[in-house]
Amino acid sequence: MEAAAIPAPAAQDDHHHGPPVANQSSRVNSEVLGILLFIISEIMLFGAFFAAYFFIRVVNADGWPPGAGLPVAVAATNAAILLSSSVTMHWTDVSAKRGNQAGMRIGIVTTFLLGCTFLFIQINEYLHLGFTPKTSASASVFFGLTGLHGAHVIIGLLLLWMSAVRIFKGKVGPANYKGLEVPGIYWHFVDAMWIVVFTTIYVL
Amino acid sequence: MWVSLAAIIVVASAIGIGIMLAISWFPAQGSNVAPKIDTFWNVLIVVSVPIFVSVVTMMLFSIWRWRQRPGEEGLDGPPIHGSTKLEVIWTIIPTIIIAALSTYAAILLLDIQAAPAKGTRVVNVNGIQFAWNFETKTDAGPVKSNLLYLPVNEPVTFDIRSKDVIHAFWVPAFRMQVDAVPGITTSYSLTPTKVGSFDIVCAELCGLGHAYMRSTVTVLPPARYKAVMAGLAHASAAVGGSK
Amino acid sequence: MASKIRQAGWYRALAFTILGIAVCIGLSTGLRAAFGLNPVYDGTAVLQISLLMVPIFFLGGIGCFDYWLRWASGRKVVDDHADHGAKSWKDYFKVNTDHKVIGIQYICVSFFFMFVGGLMAMLVRAELAAPGRQFVDPNTYNGLFSVHATLLIFLFVIPVFAGIANYVLPLMIGAPDMAFPRLNALSFWMLPLAGVMMLLSFLAPGGSFAAGWTAYAPLSVDAPIGQAFFTIAVQFAGASSIATALNFLVTIITMRAPGMTFFRMPLLVWANFSTSLLVVIATPFIAASQFMVLLDRALGFNFFNPAGGGDVLMYQHVFWFYSHPAVYIMMLPGFGIISEVLATRARKPVFGYRMMAFSLLAIVLLGFTVWAHHMFVSGMPNWVRIPMMATTAIIAIPTGIKIFSWVATLWRGVLKMDTPMLWATGFIAMFTLGGISGVMLAMVPLDIHVSDTYFIVAHIHYVLFGGSLFTIFAGIYFWFPKMTGRMFNEKLGKIHFWLTFVFFNLTFAPMHLIGVQGMPRRVSDYAEQFATWNMIISISSFILGLSSLLFLYNMVASWRSGPKASSNPWNSLTIEWQVSSPPPIFNFDTIPSVVGGPYEYGVPGAVHAIVGDPAKDLVPAGAGATEGHS
Structure with missing residues (x-):
C-alpha cells in the first residue's frame, strides 16, 4: 500500500539543518495579522461588557448612581491625552522606519508617559467619584467598562515598556521594527477603544 | 435499484413512524395546551422519521453494495465531484420543510400564548430554594400554600417570581415550563382540563435541593375547589393572625 | 540543584509556584491592609488571587516565557531549535515548540481528562441507577455532573480537536510549523492548568463548583468558593483556545504551500479555519461572563444582583453568545475529520467540495444568530423567540447539505469498512439523530415542554458523543499511524466501535423518552416512575464506559509495539501522508508545491502535491491510486 514516493533521507539526517522557510501565502505579515486577530478578540471582550451596559442602562433604563454626575470634563481631557499619545506613537513608528534613533527614543518615552498620565487621572477619578461598584448595577457597569479599558492601558504600557527597552538597546531600526509596530498597533487600538468607551459612558 | 431503494425507504419510514407514534411519550394531557403540543410532536415525528430513514438507508445500501471486496484493494471509485442539481434539491427541500415547521410552530406559539381574558384567575407562583409557594386571591381571602389547587376548565394565569436564584416552574401534564427569574415576573396562562393530581417540578438547577423541589397541582371540580380554598383561606388567616 | 532551578523545567516551575503563592498572600494582605479591611488575612481572597496568578508563575517556571522575556529585554535570542521535536518520552513533559509534539501533548492531556470526566459520568449514573440516595449527597452529585460537563467540553472536545489539527494541519498545508510556535506551546500549557484547577475544586471548602457547566447567575454568584475554580479555570481554557485559534488562522492564511489556494485546501483545514473564526470572535464572551461573575x-x-439593579438574564445572553457557537467549535473540526476519512476510505472525491466549504462558513455566520434558543423559557418575549427559532432551524440546512454530501461521497465508492470508516459512518447516523432532535428543540412550543429535561441530555449527547466523540475516534484511528509510526489493532478497533455504538444508543436513546415524560435534568433523585429506564441506562452506560478501556489498551499497546506503519497506509493524497510516519522533525526538506485538489481519487494521474526535492526526485508524491497498490 506504499503509494507515495517518500523523500527517504528526510526522516533521518535532519539535525544539521533547520526547517525550510515557509511559503508566504499572503501579503499580510503574520505578526500583524496575529495582532489584528487578537484585537478582534479584544473588541468582542469589550462587546460583552457593552452588552452588560445595553441590558442595564438601555433595556432596564437604570440611571448612573445619583450624585454629582460623571466628571465629563476630566474624562474628555483624559481622552485628549490618550489621543495625543497615539500621535506620538505614530511618530515613533515613522522615526523607526527612517532610522531616527533620537526620534524613536523621545517618541516612545512621551507615549509611555502620556499613557501613565491617563492611568493616573483615571485612578484619581475613581477615588473622587462618590460611588463604588457596590453602589448599583450601573455603577458596576461603569467600573466594569472603564476598568476593563484601564487594564488594557496597563497591558499596552507593558508592551510599550518592552519596545522602549529594545529601542534604548538599539535593537530597533528600519530593518527591524516589528517589535515596535505590533505594540504600536495595539496601543492605537487601546486609544480607539477609549473613544468608544468614553462616548458610551460619558456622552450618551 | 432506485425502485427497490424507494420502496425500502417508504416501508421503513412507515414502520418507523408507526413505532414512534405508538410509543406513549407524554404524561397525561392536563391542560388545553397539551393536546396541541402532542399533535405538534406527532407532526415532527412524521416529518423526521423519513429523513433519518433516507439518510441511513442510502448509507447502509452504499456500504452493502460498494464495500471493498477482496481484489479491489487498489481500485478507486468514479471521480464524481458533485452535482449541482442534487445540491440544489437537498438545499431546497429542507428549506421548505424548515419553513413549514417554523411557521406551524410560530402560529402554535402565538395561539397557546394568547393574552388571557380580563378577570382571569391569577396565581402567584414564588420559587424559593427549595420549595414552591402559591398565592391565590379567593372570595374567602388570600390563600398561601405549598400545594397548588386549581379548578378544572377555568383559565388561570401564573405570575412566576423568584426570591433567590433561577428556578423553572414545570408542570409536565400541562406541557408548560417557565423560568422563575429573580428581578422579573414571568407569566403563563392556560386552562386545566383534567381533574386529578399532577407533578410540579423545578427544571432549572437551583442548588442543593433542586432534585427535591417538587410539588403537586390538584385540579378539582369548581365546587370542590371552592370548598378547599375556603378551608385554606381560613388556615392562612389563622397563621397570618398568629404572627 | 541550583542550576536545575535556574533552568526552565519542572524544578523551576515548582519553585515559581511556591513563590507565586507567597506573592499572592503578600498582595492580598497588603491590599487589604491598604484599604483598611479587617481581617487583613482572608483565605478566600488569597485563594482567588492565587487561582488567577499562580498559574502564570507556573507557566513562567516551566519556561513558556523565557524566549519572549529575553527578546523583550533586548538580549540576544538564538533560534537553535533546541526545544523543537521530541527525542524521548521525557520531551513530551517539557515546553516544546514543535507542532507535532504539541499536538500529541494536547491529545494525551485531553484524553486523560476524558477518562476523568467519563469516570464522573459513571459515578453520576451509579447515583441515578435507582431513585433515592445511593452513593453521593446532592452537593457532590451536583459537583460531579458540573465537573463532568466542564471537563469534557473545555478539557476534552475543544482541545482534542485543537490537538489533532495541531498535528496534521501544518503538514496538510505544507508548512514547516505553526505561525507562532512559542504561542502554541503556551496555549498548550495553559490547558492542563485549567483542568487541574477544575479537579482541585473538589478539595475546596463547600465542595466543587456545582452550578452546572452553564454556571447561571445568581446561583454561581452565591455558590461556595469552589465556583471560583470554574470561573477562573475557564479563563485559562478560553485564553488557550483563543491563542490556538489565532495561531491556526494566521498559519492557514500566511503559510500555505505554493499552489495551495483556498479551494485546494483539505476540508479539515477549512473546518479548522471556520472553527478558529468562531473561537476568536465568540470566546471573549465566556471570559467576560465569568469575569462578571x-x-x-x-x-x-452588582451585574447579576437584582436588588442592586442587576440583570440576571444578561448573564444568559452573554454566556450563550459564546456557548452556542461553542457547540459548533466542538463540531466543525469533526466535520473536517469525517470528510478526510470518507474521501480516503471510499476512494472518491468529497461530493460537492465547494458547498462543503461554504456550508462551514454558513454555520459560522448563522451560529452567531441563534444563542437565545437556550432561553426559550427564560421569560423572553415572542418577538425574540420566533426569529431565534427560525435562525436555529435554518442551521439545519447547511448541516443537512453536509450530511447528504457525505452520503453521496459513499455512493459508488470502493468502501473500505475499517475502523476509521466505521466511526465515520456511525457518526453520520448518530449525528443525523442529534440534528433531528435539535430541530425539534428549536421549535418553541415543544421546547417549552422539554427544556431542561432528559430530552436535552439525550440531544447533547447525540451531538457531542455520537457526533463529536465519534469523529474524534475516527480521527485518532485515522492519523494514529502518522502520529506514532505504528498501526493499531484493527480487530480491537472494530470491537471498540461496535460496543460503543450499541451501548451509546442503549444509554442515550431512552433519555429522549424519560425527558418527554417528565424527568428534569441535573437531579440526583427522581420520581419512581422513571426507575426502570434509569436502571437500564445506568447498566448500559457502565458497559459504554468499559468499552473505552479497549481503546486505551489498543492505543497504548499499539504505540509501544504495534506493527510499523508505512508512510501512507490509507493511500491518501493529502500532504501529511506524503512524508514519513512519523514525519521528519521539520516536516519537509523543501516546501511542497500543490498542483491539484486534495481529493482527486479516481482521476487518472491526479496529483495533489509534489513533496520532496523536485530537483532530486521528480516522482509526484501521492500519484493516482491506480499504481498505488503494491
Missing part, C-alpha cells in the same frame, strides 16, 4: 463574587459588583 468573579467581580460579583469577589468585589461585590
Whole structure:
C-alpha cells in the first residue's frame, strides 16, 4: 500500500539543518495579522461588557448612581491625552522606519508617559467619584467598562515598556521594527477603544 | 435499484413512524395546551422519521453494495465531484420543510400564548430554594400554600417570581415550563382540563435541593375547589393572625 | 540543584509556584491592609488571587516565557531549535515548540481528562441507577455532573480537536510549523492548568463548583468558593483556545504551500479555519461572563444582583453568545475529520467540495444568530423567540447539505469498512439523530415542554458523543499511524466501535423518552416512575464506559509495539501522508508545491502535491491510486 514516493533521507539526517522557510501565502505579515486577530478578540471582550451596559442602562433604563454626575470634563481631557499619545506613537513608528534613533527614543518615552498620565487621572477619578461598584448595577457597569479599558492601558504600557527597552538597546531600526509596530498597533487600538468607551459612558 | 431503494425507504419510514407514534411519550394531557403540543410532536415525528430513514438507508445500501471486496484493494471509485442539481434539491427541500415547521410552530406559539381574558384567575407562583409557594386571591381571602389547587376548565394565569436564584416552574401534564427569574415576573396562562393530581417540578438547577423541589397541582371540580380554598383561606388567616 | 532551578523545567516551575503563592498572600494582605479591611488575612481572597496568578508563575517556571522575556529585554535570542521535536518520552513533559509534539501533548492531556470526566459520568449514573440516595449527597452529585460537563467540553472536545489539527494541519498545508510556535506551546500549557484547577475544586471548602457547566447567575454568584475554580479555570481554557485559534488562522492564511489556494485546501483545514473564526470572535464572551461573575463574587459588583439593579438574564445572553457557537467549535473540526476519512476510505472525491466549504462558513455566520434558543423559557418575549427559532432551524440546512454530501461521497465508492470508516459512518447516523432532535428543540412550543429535561441530555449527547466523540475516534484511528509510526489493532478497533455504538444508543436513546415524560435534568433523585429506564441506562452506560478501556489498551499497546506503519497506509493524497510516519522533525526538506485538489481519487494521474526535492526526485508524491497498490 506504499503509494507515495517518500523523500527517504528526510526522516533521518535532519539535525544539521533547520526547517525550510515557509511559503508566504499572503501579503499580510503574520505578526500583524496575529495582532489584528487578537484585537478582534479584544473588541468582542469589550462587546460583552457593552452588552452588560445595553441590558442595564438601555433595556432596564437604570440611571448612573445619583450624585454629582460623571466628571465629563476630566474624562474628555483624559481622552485628549490618550489621543495625543497615539500621535506620538505614530511618530515613533515613522522615526523607526527612517532610522531616527533620537526620534524613536523621545517618541516612545512621551507615549509611555502620556499613557501613565491617563492611568493616573483615571485612578484619581475613581477615588473622587462618590460611588463604588457596590453602589448599583450601573455603577458596576461603569467600573466594569472603564476598568476593563484601564487594564488594557496597563497591558499596552507593558508592551510599550518592552519596545522602549529594545529601542534604548538599539535593537530597533528600519530593518527591524516589528517589535515596535505590533505594540504600536495595539496601543492605537487601546486609544480607539477609549473613544468608544468614553462616548458610551460619558456622552450618551 | 432506485425502485427497490424507494420502496425500502417508504416501508421503513412507515414502520418507523408507526413505532414512534405508538410509543406513549407524554404524561397525561392536563391542560388545553397539551393536546396541541402532542399533535405538534406527532407532526415532527412524521416529518423526521423519513429523513433519518433516507439518510441511513442510502448509507447502509452504499456500504452493502460498494464495500471493498477482496481484489479491489487498489481500485478507486468514479471521480464524481458533485452535482449541482442534487445540491440544489437537498438545499431546497429542507428549506421548505424548515419553513413549514417554523411557521406551524410560530402560529402554535402565538395561539397557546394568547393574552388571557380580563378577570382571569391569577396565581402567584414564588420559587424559593427549595420549595414552591402559591398565592391565590379567593372570595374567602388570600390563600398561601405549598400545594397548588386549581379548578378544572377555568383559565388561570401564573405570575412566576423568584426570591433567590433561577428556578423553572414545570408542570409536565400541562406541557408548560417557565423560568422563575429573580428581578422579573414571568407569566403563563392556560386552562386545566383534567381533574386529578399532577407533578410540579423545578427544571432549572437551583442548588442543593433542586432534585427535591417538587410539588403537586390538584385540579378539582369548581365546587370542590371552592370548598378547599375556603378551608385554606381560613388556615392562612389563622397563621397570618398568629404572627 | 541550583542550576536545575535556574533552568526552565519542572524544578523551576515548582519553585515559581511556591513563590507565586507567597506573592499572592503578600498582595492580598497588603491590599487589604491598604484599604483598611479587617481581617487583613482572608483565605478566600488569597485563594482567588492565587487561582488567577499562580498559574502564570507556573507557566513562567516551566519556561513558556523565557524566549519572549529575553527578546523583550533586548538580549540576544538564538533560534537553535533546541526545544523543537521530541527525542524521548521525557520531551513530551517539557515546553516544546514543535507542532507535532504539541499536538500529541494536547491529545494525551485531553484524553486523560476524558477518562476523568467519563469516570464522573459513571459515578453520576451509579447515583441515578435507582431513585433515592445511593452513593453521593446532592452537593457532590451536583459537583460531579458540573465537573463532568466542564471537563469534557473545555478539557476534552475543544482541545482534542485543537490537538489533532495541531498535528496534521501544518503538514496538510505544507508548512514547516505553526505561525507562532512559542504561542502554541503556551496555549498548550495553559490547558492542563485549567483542568487541574477544575479537579482541585473538589478539595475546596463547600465542595466543587456545582452550578452546572452553564454556571447561571445568581446561583454561581452565591455558590461556595469552589465556583471560583470554574470561573477562573475557564479563563485559562478560553485564553488557550483563543491563542490556538489565532495561531491556526494566521498559519492557514500566511503559510500555505505554493499552489495551495483556498479551494485546494483539505476540508479539515477549512473546518479548522471556520472553527478558529468562531473561537476568536465568540470566546471573549465566556471570559467576560465569568469575569462578571468573579467581580460579583469577589468585589461585590452588582451585574447579576437584582436588588442592586442587576440583570440576571444578561448573564444568559452573554454566556450563550459564546456557548452556542461553542457547540459548533466542538463540531466543525469533526466535520473536517469525517470528510478526510470518507474521501480516503471510499476512494472518491468529497461530493460537492465547494458547498462543503461554504456550508462551514454558513454555520459560522448563522451560529452567531441563534444563542437565545437556550432561553426559550427564560421569560423572553415572542418577538425574540420566533426569529431565534427560525435562525436555529435554518442551521439545519447547511448541516443537512453536509450530511447528504457525505452520503453521496459513499455512493459508488470502493468502501473500505475499517475502523476509521466505521466511526465515520456511525457518526453520520448518530449525528443525523442529534440534528433531528435539535430541530425539534428549536421549535418553541415543544421546547417549552422539554427544556431542561432528559430530552436535552439525550440531544447533547447525540451531538457531542455520537457526533463529536465519534469523529474524534475516527480521527485518532485515522492519523494514529502518522502520529506514532505504528498501526493499531484493527480487530480491537472494530470491537471498540461496535460496543460503543450499541451501548451509546442503549444509554442515550431512552433519555429522549424519560425527558418527554417528565424527568428534569441535573437531579440526583427522581420520581419512581422513571426507575426502570434509569436502571437500564445506568447498566448500559457502565458497559459504554468499559468499552473505552479497549481503546486505551489498543492505543497504548499499539504505540509501544504495534506493527510499523508505512508512510501512507490509507493511500491518501493529502500532504501529511506524503512524508514519513512519523514525519521528519521539520516536516519537509523543501516546501511542497500543490498542483491539484486534495481529493482527486479516481482521476487518472491526479496529483495533489509534489513533496520532496523536485530537483532530486521528480516522482509526484501521492500519484493516482491506480499504481498505488503494491
